[in-house]
Amino acid sequence: MKGSTTCSARRAAGRRSRRIQSLSCGEYDLLHDEVLFGHTNGHADDKATYLGKFKTGSVRYRDAEHQIKNVKVFGDAAIVSFHLKMRAELTSGSLQLNIVALTVWTLERGRWRMVAHQPTAVSS
Incomplete structure (x- = not known):
């Protein structure tokens, strides 16, 4: 069972690329209602604040290259x-x-949703 759960979690995480591309199109199903979305500047947004930036057009994501490094499942x-x-x-x-x-x-209810995101900037 754990193998299938890990694959399911990896697929959900892989959908991040789709989420990045679709945020400005109104697709927000992968974010948990209680998500805490951290930013590299130290600020953090709740779901309403984060999504509001896309709904108003003040933020648009472009040209994303995304590589999953590791997935660990705990229940x-x-x-x-x-x-x-x-x-x-x-x-x-x-x-x-x-x-x-x-x-x-x-x-x-059978769906993976992101509840927290914390990035760290990497030097080029």
């Missing part, structure tokens, strides 16, 4: 580490991101 929770290179368009200008991050996922 109905999973920890995923990954490397992400991406360009973000902000109201203040363009930002090139190069991060490693840990995300925490929870399995509820």
Whole structure:
């Protein structure tokens, strides 16, 4: 059972690329209602604040390269580490991101949803 759970968690984490591409299209199903989304500047957003940035157009993600490094499943929770290179368009200008991050996922009613995201900037 653990193998299939790990594969399921890996697929959910892999959908991050789809989430990155679809945030501005209104697809928010992978985020848990209680998500805490950290940023490299030390700030953190709840779900409403994070999604509000995409709904208003003040943030758009572009050109994402995403590589999952590790997935660890603990019952109905999973920890995923990954490397992400991406360009973000902000109201203040363009930002090139190069991060490693840990995300925490929870399995509820047969669906994996992200409950936490904490990135660290990587020097180029």
